[in-house]
Amino acid sequence: MRSVALTVNGTRHELELEPRELLVFVLRERLGLTGTNVGCDTSSCGACTVLVNAESVKACTMLGVQADGLEITTIEGLARNGELHPVQQAFHDEHALQCGFCTPGMVLAAVSLIEAGEATDEDAIRLGLEGNLCRCTGYHNIVRAVASAAGVSA
Amino acid sequence: MAVAESTETFVGSSVKRREDASLLRGTGTFVDNLTLPGTVYLAVVRSPYPHARIASVSLDAAREAEGVVAAFSGADLAGDWAGSMPCAWPVTEDIKMPPHFPLSSDVARYQGDGVAVVVAESRALAKDAAELVEVEYEPLDAIAHVEKALEDGAPLVHEDVGTNECYVWKLETDDFQVALDAADVVVTRRYFQPRLIPNAMEPRGVLAQPGPAGDMTVWSSTQVPHILRFTMQLVLGIPESKMRVIAPDVGGGFGSKVEVYAEEYLAVALAKRLGRPVKWTEERAEGYQATIHGRDVVHQLTLAATKDGTVTAVKSEALCAMGAYLQLVTPGIPLLGAWIYSGPYAIPNYSVTFTGVFTHTTPTDAYRGAGRPEATYVLERTMDALAAELGIDRVELRRKNFVQEFPYAMASGLTIDSGDYEASLDRLLELLDLPAIQAEQEERRARDDVKQLGVGFSTYNEMCGLAPSRILGAIRYAVGGWDSATIRFQPLGSVQVVTGTSPHGQGHETAWAQIVADELGVDIDDVEVLHGDTAVSQLGMDTYGSRSLTVGGIALWHAGQKVIEKAQAIVAHQLEVSEADLEFSGGAFTVKGSPDRSMGIKDVAFQAHAAHNLPDGMEPGLEATAVFDPPNFSWPAGAHAAVVEVDTETGDTRIVRYVAVDDVGSPVNPMIIDGQVHGGITQGVAAALFEEGAYDEDANLMTTTMTTYLVPSAAEIPPYETDRTRTEGDNPLGVKGVGETGTIAAAPAVINAVVDALSHLGVKDVQMPATPERVWNAIQEVRT
Numbered sequence: 001m002r003s004v005a006l007t008v009n010g011t012r013h014e015l016e017l018e019p020r021e022l023l024v025f026v027l028r029e030r031l032g033l034t035g036t037n038v039g040c041d042t043s044s045c046g047a048c049t050v051l052v053n054a055e056s057v058k059a060c061t062m063l064g065v066q067a068d069g070l071e072i073t074t075i076e077g078l079a080r081n082g083e084l085h086p087v088q089q090a091f092h093d094e095h096a097l098q099c100g101f102c103t104p105g106m107v108l109a110a111v112s113l114i115e116a117g118e119a120t121d122e123d124a125i126r127l128g129l130e131g132n133l134c135r136c137t138g139y140h141n142i143v144r145a146v147a148s149a150a151g152v153s154a
Numbered sequence: 155m156a157v158a159e160s161t162e163t164f165v166g167s168s169v170k171r172r173e174d175a176s177l178l179r180g181t182g183t184f185v186d187n188l189t190l191p192g193t194v195y196l197a198v199v200r201s202p203y204p205h206a207r208i209a210s211v212s213l214d215a216a217r218e219a220e221g222v223v224a225a226f227s228g229a230d231l232a233g234d235w236a237g238s239m240p241c242a243w244p245v246t247e248d249i250k251m252p253p254h255f256p257l258s259s260d261v262a263r264y265q266g267d268g269v270a271v272v273v274a275e276s277r278a279l280a281k282d283a284a285e286l287v288e289v290e291y292e293p294l295d296a297i298a299h300v301e302k303a304l305e306d307g308a309p310l311v312h313e314d315v316g317t318n319e320c321y322v323w324k325l326e327t328d329d330f331q332v333a334l335d336a337a338d339v340v341v342t343r344r345y346f347q348p349r350l351i352p353n354a355m356e357p358r359g360v361l362a363q364p365g366p367a368g369d370m371t372v373w374s375s376t377q378v379p380h381i382l383r384f385t386m387q388l389v390l391g392i393p394e395s396k397m398r399v400i401a402p403d404v405g406g407g408f409g410s411k412v413e414v415y416a417e418e419y420l421a422v423a424l425a426k427r428l429g430r431p432v433k434w435t436e437e438r439a440e441g442y443q444a445t446i447h448g449r450d451v452v453h454q455l456t457l458a459a460t461k462d463g464t465v466t467a468v469k470s471e472a473l474c475a476m477g478a479y480l481q482l483v484t485p486g487i488p489l490l491g492a493w494i495y496s497g498p499y500a501i502p503n504y505s506v507t508f509t510g511v512f513t514h515t516t517p518t519d520a521y522r523g524a525g526r527p528e529a530t531y532v533l534e535r536t537m538d539a540l541a542a543e544l545g546i547d548r549v550e551l552r553r554k555n556f557v558q559e560f561p562y563a564m565a566s567g568l569t570i571d572s573g574d575y576e577a578s579l580d581r582l583l584e585l586l587d588l589p590a591i592q593a594e595q596e597e598r599r600a601r602d603d604v605k606q607l608g609v610g611f612s613t614y615n616e617m618c619g620l621a622p623s624r625i626l627g628a629i630r631y632a633v634g635g636w637d638s639a640t641i642r643f644q645p646l647g648s649v650q651v652v653t654g655t656s657p658h659g660q661g662h663e664t665a666w667a668q669i670v671a672d673e674l675g676v677d678i679d680d681v682e683v684l685h686g687d688t689a690v691s692q693l694g695m696d697t698y699g700s701r702s703l704t705v706g707g708i709a710l711w712h713a714g715q716k717v718i719e720k721a722q723a724i725v726a727h728q729l730e731v732s733e734a735d736l737e738f739s740g741g742a743f744t745v746k747g748s749p750d751r752s753m754g755i756k757d758v759a760f761q762a763h764a765a766h767n768l769p770d771g772m773e774p775g776l777e778a779t780a781v782f783d784p785p786n787f788s789w790p791a792g793a794h795a796a797v798v799e800v801d802t803e804t805g806d807t808r809i810v811r812y813v814a815v816d817d818v819g820s821p822v823n824p825m826i827i828d829g830q831v832h833g834g835i836t837q838g839v840a841a842a843l844f845e846e847g848a849y850d851e852d853a854n855l856m857t858t859t860m861t862t863y864l865v866p867s868a869a870e871i872p873p874y875e876t877d878r879t880r881t882e883g884d885n886p887l888g889v890k891g892v893g894e895t896g897t898i899a900a901a902p903a904v905i906n907a908v909v910d911a912l913s914h915l916g917v918k919d920v921q922m923p924a925t926p927e928r929v930w931n932a933i934q935e936v937r938t
Contacts, residue, residue: 020278034187035180037405039355040438044860047355075180084178092174095825098833099659100177101184101355101405122873130869133860135355135406136659137829138836138896139868154873 004068008033009077017064023057024048026064027074035075035104039133046132049105050074056112058105058131075104078111087111087149096145098136106132110146119150164668164678165887168825171664176403183402185359185375186435193361194223196421196434197280199270199287200443201262204514204853205296205309208260208269208289215286216272221279224428225272225287228259234423236391239416239479242632243486249321249510252312254479256389256416256423262291263311263478264514265855266443268416273424273432296514298849300452300473303513311478311512320476320510321485325492327565333467333503337458341540345455345532346921349475349847350448350840351857352521353865354658356405357436358445360418362425369396370425374418376401377411378696379656381482381633383688385414390422401686404658408837409520410445411658412698413482417444439859447847448521450475451488455495455532457539458503463546465555467503470495470532476510477517484519485510489629490617490699491525493566497533498575498615498791499555504565514853520698522837523897526616531922534612534902538909539918548906549588552613553579560881568617568625570789571884573817578879579613582793582815585875591797599914605799607810608911612794612903618891619788620699634783637701638693639710641670641717642777645763647756649676651683654694655706660893661826662702666710668822669887673714674755675741693781700788700891703822708885709782716778721758724776727769728761729753788883790890792816794835794899798907802915805930807843807908809872814899816876819883819890827892831876834896840866841897842904843923912936 001016008031015030027033027050036059039047048059051073078085084092087110097103106129113119113128125146126139134142147154176182201208211227238253257268270287274280295309302308303318311318334340361373370392376382379399386392386399404411417434425432436445451474458467474488488508495506541548556575563569588609595607620626621635640652651670655662663683671678684690695705718738725743726733729751736743744752758776761767765774797811814831821827844864848856857863864870882888901922908924909917916936921928 028187033180034184035182037184037356038186038435039357040860042438042859042861045355045438045865075178079179088178091178092170095168095171095829097174097177098661098829099355099406100173100182100403103177104180107178126868126871130867133355133865133867135353135408135837135865136833138832138834138874139871140832140874141829143868143873 002065004065006067006069007071009073019063019065021064022060023062023064023067024059027059033074033076037101037104039101044133046109047102047105049108049132051108051112054115056109075107078107085111087114087146090145090149094141094145094148096137096141102132102134106134106142110149114146114150119146119152121152122147122154125154163672165672165822169664169668169678169823171661173661173663184356184405185361185373185402188361188373188402189433190361190363190431193431193433194273194275194428195277195280196417196424196432197272197284198268198417199272199284199289201265201267201269201291203262203291203293204265205294206262206291207294208258208262209292210290211270212288213270215288216283219283219286221275222283223273223275225270225283227270228255228257231257231423232259235389237388239414239419240385240388241480241482241484243483244630245323245485245489246321249485250315251480252315256419264516265853266516267478271420271424273428296853298513298515298853300450300475300511300513303511311514318512320512323489323508324506325566326505327503330467330503330505334458334469337466338461339543340456340458341536341543342454342456343536343539345453345535347449347451347528347531348922349450350521350845351442351847351863352408352410352445352448354406354408354410357438357441358411358415358417359435360421361431361433362421363431364425364429370422371398371400372422373400373402375404375411377404377407377656377658377698379686379688380654380694380696382414382418386422389419399688401656407658408522409448409524409698412520413446442858442863443516443855446481446519447477447516448518449528450518451528453532455536457536459540459544461544463544463551463554465499465501468495468501469505471507473509473511475515475518476512477515478512479517481517481519484517486631487518487520487525488528489525491529493564493568494526494615494617495529495533496564496566497530498557498613500557502565515849522834523894524699526894526898527838527901530612530614530616530898531902534614535905538906549611552611569786570615571786572881573615573789573791574879574881575613575791578791578793578815578817581877581879582795582813585813585815585877586795604803605801606911607797607799608907608909609795609797610903610906610910612899612906614899615789615791616895616898617787617789618700618894619704619784620701621787622785623783635695635705636781636783637695637706637709638779638781639706639713640777640779641713643759643762645760647759648680648682649674651681651710652691653683653685653706653710654691654696655702656686656694656696657702658697660697660702661823665703665823665826666707669707669710670714673711674717675739676755700893703889704788704883704885704891705782705784707887707889708784709780711886712780712782713778716780717776720778721755721776723769723772724758724761725753728767786884788891790816790818790892790895792895792899794903796903796907798904798911800908800911800929802933805926805928805933807924807929809839809904811875812872813875814896815879816895817879817881818892818895820880820888821878822889828876830892831896832874834894835874835900836866836871838897838900839871839904841922842901844870846923
């Protein structure tokens with residue numbers, strides 16, 4: 001076991017972790033933050049995407065102990081004072097989710113893409129989200145939602 | 155009805171989804187998010203061999219491992235099963251239906267077949283211990299391909315069955331051969347539609363909680379909570395009355411969760427044995443082996459026509475992979491396409507033969523479209539081939555053969571209620587601007603451009619809205635195709651809706667509220683929609699086959715009519731008028747000619763609950779249940795076109811435009827319809843260009859994770875141009891199914907486009923998925 005201190009959605013947690021525990025299971029099973037989903041186990045689908053120090057990371061590619069001292073934002077930490085984040089709101093407005101399983105990861109990947117200034121047009125958005133798979137929407141409305149939140153046309 | 159009289163209606167509007175609120179905030183209730191005190195975790199030990207005798211299973215090391223609660227072999231649990239895992243669709247009288255138990259105890263018949271289970275205090279400990287189970291296998295020869303499986307001397311999947319032929323099913327019109335022989339032109343083509351792995355984003359999962367009195371609560375990531383409940387009685391002997399099944403938020407299904415799987419029975423059996431909650435969550439690689447696959451069909455399709463292009467006969471012969479066992483409806487999947495090999499065309503002579511074949515592979519079953527993409531693909535590809543053979547324009551060939559008058563009795567025996575196939579095609583051509591595309595195609599061909607342009611068409615219809623119970627009975631399906639709905643006014647006027655359908659992304663909570671709000675004239679926010687819990691929704695046949703709206707939605711409408719009838723009787727009684735003197739509009743009953751004498755339906759609801767002044771003999775309360783059995787299937791249709799650019803040096807194909815015009819009847823929520831169409835098309839595009847579940851010669855699955863099976867991302871998928879034409883479905887809401895249309899239409903449109911791009915070089919066919927390698931090879935073959 002190793003002692004780890006990480007900040008998740010603004011709250012500091014001190015945990016004793018097995019070195020093999022993936023960050024995604026630390027979030028889900030230790031901290032009860034089940035909004036971050038596990039979709040593939042091979043870092044292919046992006047359902048487990050979270051922000052680590054404001055950058056999008058697939059939480060199944062990172063060990064919990066590697067998050068020591070880092071700041072993590074999960075989908076539960078995105079809305080402020082009950083108000084949806086603009087990307088969440090755009091997903092609702094544009095019908096960019098159906099079953100909703102990929103949504104937390106997709107939203108956080110989009111937040112990161114927009115904040116990095118890389119959501120410049122439709123092609124850039126499509127390329128920027130290629131690490132996040134959705135099986136329901138055909139991406140059409142996801143791209144529209146991200147473009148809308150980024151203030152670009154698609 | 156109220157809908158038509160109101161100027162502002164919810165039905166027909168893109169009402170934003172109420173489902174989003176929790177899903178967007180990460181508070182969804184997916185099964186893996188649920189854990190109960192004392193939960194133990196299940197891990198399944200699976201055969202690494204496609205075919206092997208199980209000589210011995212040693213569980214000693216696993217049982218001694220840290221955190222292990224119990225471990226069992228297939229033989230240990232053999233006494234737990236009251237019966238085989240059921241297959242509900244014995245399509246012929248002499249079908250071979252070998253037994254199928256949650257764990258194999260003698261022979262493993264596909265890679266991934268379960269042979270033992272371990273239960274431990276955590277997910278990780280269960281997995282650790284599963285690796286300590288020692289199974290001694292004696293590997294046997296295995297076969298993965300349907301044609302080879304039927305050869306003499308092929309390894310048998312079920313030794314005691316004596317053959318790999320599961321069934322032969324035939325449908326043929328009288329004097330079919332005479333018509334075929336009389337044709338001017340006959341075109342026959344062979345097609346292989348590979349396996350597709352459904353890949354719902356949420357892996358399967360189950361949590362079983364034993365109760366104190368032999369009762370059991372099961373949370374499952376399922377499309378079919380009601381079906382799951384009664385199969386538990388068949389396999390485990392737990393009566394339906396002791397079984398509560400909850401489908402919480404379910405992260406997609408696409409047919410793969412229209413099943414009750416081994417792990418669901420195992421979780422319940424072990425919860426019963428151990429007296430603790432048992433949980434299992436599928437790992438993706440596990441799902442690739444142990445969740446059903448779709449397709450895997452070899453077709454030979456023949457079209458016969460006169461010289462002027464009138465198609466006179468269609469003949470389909472198909473070898474359909476069952477996999478190693480029959481899951482819930484495995485043998486019936488081809489039959490879901492059996493009646494539509496004539497598509498939207500008036501073809502008077504009809505012959506279909508399906509041969510179901512066992513192979514040492516993961517069982518097949520329903521994957522989006524189920525049988526209809528298979529039929530539509532071979533028909534639409536062959537229509538192009540026939541057009542080329544006849545020297546007739548492929549669009550005009552289609553138009554010339556369209557069914558024109560509705561209702562239309564097809565040669566295959568079913569009747570299409572409504573449609574206007576030319577309207578969809580005309581609108582498609584308007585959006586497409588075909589002359590401009592063809593001009594550019596000519597230019598590129600003239601200058602021998604590296605990137606060639608192609609356009610492909612697919613005009614389709616399909617039968618969905620499963621299904622009329624009498625027809626299901628006639629084709630040997632075990633249960634019915636009806637669905638139910640209850641509408642219940644609460645005392646203070648809010649409305650509770652209980653539906654027998656079980657959504658997993660389709661937005662029933664929103665759409666059902668739209669229907670009820672309009673029908674009863676109440677605010678949409680006053681309508682709550684409950685589903686997916688057998689304790690709440692007693693009667694239901696669940697969600698698959700684009701049935702929820704056309705069956706469950708119509709049940710809902712009928713329940714609304716019953717509520718209005720009862721309310722009207724109460725109002726007539728209290729206002730002392732005859733029921734015939736009342737009209738109902740905008741949520742209020744008004745005496746005809748006396749607009750000041752009226753009563754709102756919420757007031758009626760309170761009166762019904764107070765029950766101070768009801769007609770003699772009337773039961774208190776304002777609620778009604780309706781069970782609706784559809785008299786016919788639903789018949790959506792449309793016209794799709796794909797425009798592709800093919801790099802002739804690399805074989806890379808890009809879709810530059812995709813245009814879809816669909817007739818899905820009257821829209822309830824256009825936003826949700828568009829979403830279904832986008833997602834459906836994407837799965838068809840994926841089949842055409844990217845996805846293939848591949849086995850090697852020895853029946854080893856080669857595509858075992860998302861790293862080797864290409865589920866497309868946003869970067870591979872084009873934006874879509876969609877529009878709708880509209881003919882009313884034959885039901886009170888005028889609706890038709892939409893969940894599968896895109897998947898049915900898209901694959902042939904894309905492959906026809908790829909072939910069109912290369913047709914000037916002499917390419918006539920490209921095997922799907924049209925990967926760069928396959929396209930490049932197709933080009934080399936005609937160049938040498």
